[in-house]
Amino acid sequence: MLASKAKPIKNFDANKLQHDDRPVHEWYRFVLSYPPHLVRDYLQKFGATNRDLVLDPFCGTGTTLVECKKLGIPSVGVEANAMAQLACSTKIDWSADADSLYRAARRIADEAGEQLAEDRIEDDPMPMNHSASARRTLPDDLLKLILTDSISPLPMHKTLVLREALDRYRGRHKNHLRLALAKALVGPIGNLHFGPEVGVGKKKDDAAVIAPWLSEVRRMADDLRIVEKSAAVHSCVHNGDARDISKFLQPNSIDAVITSPPYPNEKDYTRTTRLESVILGLIKSKDDLRALKRSLIRSNTRGVFAIDDDDLKVAGNSEIQRIAKAIEERRIELGKTSGFERMYARVTKLYFGGMQRHLASLRPFLRRGAQLAYVVGDQASYLRVMIRTGQILSELAEGLGYEVVRIDLFRTRLSTATKEQLREEVVILRWPGP
Ligand SMILES: C[S@@+](CC[C@H](N)C(=O)[O-])C[C@H]1O[C@@H](n2cnc3c(N)ncnc32)[C@H](O)[C@@H]1O
Secondary structure (H helix, E strand, O other): EEEEEOOOOHHEEEEEEOOOHHHOOOOOOOOOOOHHHHHHHHHHHHHHOOOOEEEOOOOOHHHHHHHHOOOOEEEEEEEOOOOHHHHHHHHHHOOOHHHHHHHHHHHHHHHHHHHHOOOOOOOOOOHHHEEEEEEEOOHHHHHOOOOOOOOOOOHHHHHHHHHHHHOOOOOOOHHHHHHHHHHHHHHOOOOOEEEOEEEOOOOOOOOOOOOHHHHHHHHHHHHHHHHHHOOOEEEEEOOOOOOOHHHOOOOEEEEEEEEEOOOOOOOOHHHHHHHHHHHOOOOOOOOHHHHHHHOOOOOOHHOOOOOOOOOHHHOOOOHHHHHHHHHHHHHHOOOOOHHHHOHHHHHHHHHHHHHHHHHHHHHHHEEEEEEEEEEEOOOOOOOOOOOEEEEEEEHHHOOOOOOEEEEEEEEEEEEEOOOOEEEEEEEEEOOOOO
């Protein structure tokens, strides 16, 4: 296998959205999103054309699919998190008429504005609002699901008034309008702060809700005018589990895969989208949250279940067993005894077992010669034991009959645990056929 000598782009600059990439990509992204130029580079390297079909099995908010569509290349995505799937499916729907989308938003904004006026609350943050007792809030069980203080009471009231007006809307632009609300919630409306972990930043007593939402819709309408000529390029996304991909794909149909799966890094990915998922009704209960966690590749101890058995798939892999043993020995040596710490070794095995299941289930759907790019990062989150994610994935893939073409270095990141630079890599595979 060749290790590429290509010069890596520096750290987080590599992840920023370049100015020209803003249309559509900017409708909604999350901290986990990779940059469009990375997708473009690999589409070009793979020689993808409008006769190919590109898959992103962990498509998140749809960077791969949007970029393919912009370039006229058909694509398909799979995503387990309903909020990310909503974002992706909306970002690839360019058939919406820009003028009627904005007109619909204006009507809803007027309706919500009238309701707020009745409540004697201004959308603009005003001193008088502070005396208004906020009336609408979420039921207690839903409040418990969002990060405490991730939205202040007055913006919550205004958001729920706007959501009610949105719920009454029955037109074809509903998903665009909901996505604009999700975007505004994680931006100017809520108190969230991403850096790169999601947390609660400076609390705002009050914040405008209708105005930033409308401005997100206006941005979408402007972008739709730019991209409408490519609206017919095929693209679709399924809400499901990439460890069992058979439900979503046609046999022998995929020419290329460009994707970034989760890494074993102890981040609870469901927290990143929790506020908007709950407000938009995509998570309605603790059971819904549990179901979402169960459908994800295990990459943190908060998402592990007693009946999980993906680890059995890698029971014979000596490197994964060695890492798990090293984590467990370090835990004992350091006297770490919490329930979560006890699970570090197990979650590492579950992660690679899940990825093994994914790579195995994908094979019948790949065309002979299909090219694959998996963007993954090395990790040291579990008691500083180094996990060379890309290296191990490439070995798992090889064992399943894939050819490992090379591993490119995409960028390096500073590890908070070890203060070392960790490699973020692109594992390039080729499917030689059965
Ligand atoms: C690193 S993010 C991908 C981000 C994406 N490249 C983008 O630009 O938005 C990994 C994604 O995999 C999803 N995911 C995790 N486990 C999954 C599974 N078993 N099946 C499908 N998607 C999964 C997560 O919800 C997350 O959105």
